[in-house]
Amino acid sequence: MSTPTTTASHSAAPAWKEWLLTTDHKRIGVLYLVGSMAAFGVAGLMALIIRFEQMELGMQFISSGTEYNGYLYFHGAAMILAFLIPGLTGFAANYFLPLMIGARDVAFPRINAFSVWLFYFAIVLALLSFIVPDGPDIMWTGYPPYSVTSASNTSMYVFTVHLLGFSSILGAVNFLVTVIYMRAPGMGWNQLNIFVWTTVAAFVIQLIFIPVLAAAVTLLLFDKYLGTHFYDPSAGGDVLLYQNLFWFYSHPAVYVIFLPAVGILFDIMATMAKNRVFNYKAAVYAGIWGIVGIAGIVWVHHLYIAGMPDWIRLGHMVTTLLISVPVGILTLSLWGTLYKGAITYNTAMMYAASCLYLILLGGLTGIPLAIPSMTLHLSETSYVHAHFHFIMALFSAFALFAGIYYWFPKMTGRFADGPMATISFWLNFVGVNVTFWPLFIIGKEGMPRRYWDYEMFKDVEVLGRSFQEFHFIATIGAGVIAIGMLLQFINFIASAFNGKPAPTNPWNSKSLEWTHTASPPGPGNFGDTDVIVDENWSPYEYTKG
């Protein structure tokens, strides 16, 4: 086995040029991180505007419904497509997957660089929607006929999706080839980090399903600008075709977010508890691959109120409920990884522990939504909004933040832990509960989502209070999150330059990115000696000293 090398300097070119022309997977990872955090910042600002607009009845900050819809469009689209997917499969996979499997880079480094720049073009294109007078107001789902008849610029939405889709497909091919062919000699499939498995699964999903989304939005473009009628019933088309194609991709897409987030948690929890992963094979083959297997046959649960034939809705009720089987097995392994561990606490572990709560709350509140008769009422309410924020937005975002704290010493040679980190964690954790719990409650009484006003419910009371009071509390919560996130970013930036210096393996992990590389790793990752592992090696083997 080789020993960690010191950080060798890159070439003598100026720094900006090095970053612009880089093909190093670690730098590309950092570029993804910067881009996705920027997207999170802008989309978070949008969330604050819409949240404050909903705080009281009537119009406060916006001047028209369309303006509000534009913000909501940007918030949803950017959070999913530009923050979470690139944050997890762009940043985390790029930086750490090659290190974890003992590879010196990805299989096609230049294609990898091309992917990240496509992602940046997409962000710029999305941001332009604030400048052009006809920025999209069609929501991240872009349903026709509205997206075809709306006066806004649907093509910006379509091209953003194209760019990101193209970027993801290239990334998917790249990483699948990397994992299949470039693992360290001796590394068998059952010795991979769970994070590697979840990322592979996410990329398989991207590869299979993205083309369908690309087709769906391309037909939208044709309908709007070239006069075709794919989605136009007056000329023989069908409005539901789009929704079926869209969700055929976009339901699996939630696993593209969910799975790598779970993978990060497994790696953090096993390391911090110095413990094996409980029932590794069940987690991988029944859990992760079970989810992939079922991902493509549940999409109609997004169309439960769209007038689909009854038998399809009932069929998808059964498949949707059955998602609980692989997810349950995966969850059990996550829990079991703590059993008889030796847990040390730090910011990463605190985020990871809070994710256990978020996965329970977000996951279990999805069960009513799997049942069509429940959804006939709950669909499109703020109950749904709270559910998907807990499971998708908050769970995955918190897992990503956990990962950033966990890998911070690897990327910078410094710790990000400290009072600022602890305070911002608690603000964020308390904030998300204060923001989203009230929305479950009024959602059950019918508060719709995508409403900037709710005048018609002014006399409806829940628990003796009006909807407005709940919106008020939710808005306070959003303010708390905003402060927490701001502190967190300041902390990241300050720690990157002035944080407490960290040893190369501060958590005493057994995983290759910690045991075999310097912090930060130099070009080629592992110095002069290739990584070789034997059959007894495992990233989670702590008992053998």
Place this chain on the structure above:
Amino acid sequence: MMKFLSAMTGLVGTTLVSSQAFAKELPVPNESWERLWDTVMLDITVIGVIMAIAAVWMLFKFRATSPDQVGTAKKLTTVQSIAFALIPASIFMADDFYLAANGWTVWNDYRRVPDNAMEVKVIGYQWYFEYEYPGGVLVEADMETPVMIPVGQPVVFRMTSEDVIHSFGIPKYRVKEDIMPGRKTYIWVNPVEAQTDGVVQCAEFCGEAHSQMSNPIHAVPQAEYNAWLAKMAAEG
């Protein structure tokens, strides 16, 4: 499991045995909904509390006492690992079928329109609903103008849209369904009690005034309903 089977056979049975059975006792879908909600909430609360207690207990109990301490959990034997996959899988699956059976029963309440239901046609426009009552009476409603339905009379809304997708939702009756151009959809309600705080609202994003596409819906005694309909007919 029994419930599941009876739901399945019930589905076949009722289509064969005719509608007499439920002419006697009409379901009230929103009440079935509320019962199902309670069942599902109980179910997920039990799972959630067990898992939460387990997590909190382990997070406290297994704290490291020294920095070089390591976990002491043993690797599972093959039999154990299969058991730890199959047993939870069967528990989750059993719960899924239990919930599916319950959901299925309520679904049937929602989707089988009683024979004696009064038909009201609904057409969605950006951004209001237009109603066609029996006798061809057209009613246009807005945020201030309610529409009426008679108490004790099941009402089926047959719906379509003339422009974009909307959704016709009545939270009071725990029901909604999308309204689409080129497609027809329906929902039915069973207003067993008089009420004047019901709301119809659009629930599918439809543009600028989506959050104002709404009107009150009142359930009133038959006589009051008749008078209202006569007035609407006269105005129309």
